[in-house]
Amino acid sequence: MSDANVRIPEEARDRLAAIAAAEGLSLRAYLARLAETLLTPAERAERAAKALAALKEWTGYAPSVAEQSALDSELDRRLAQVNYR
Secondary structure, three states: OOOOOOOOHHHHHHHHHHHHHHHHHHHHHHHHHHHHOOOOOHHHHHHHHHHHHHHHHHHHHOHHHHHHEEEEEEEHHHHHHHHHH
C-alpha cells in the first residue's frame, strides 16, 4: 500500500498523534483504523434504507418523507436543548 500526504493544521496533527499514542498506535496506524470504522455518505444511506426496510417488515411502520422530516426536526430540537444546557 502506498502512502499519501495529507495537509492538516499542525494542532490537529498533534492532537491525532497524541490520541494514537495513548492507544499504542502510530499516527499512520490510527488513521488507517479510523478510516476503516467510518462510513461514507453512500454507505450511511444504504444502511438507513436497510434499517427502514427492516422496520417496515418487523412493525409495518413506514414513515412518509414528511413524517421523517418532522421526526428529524424534533430530534434536532431536542438535541439543541441538551447541547444548550
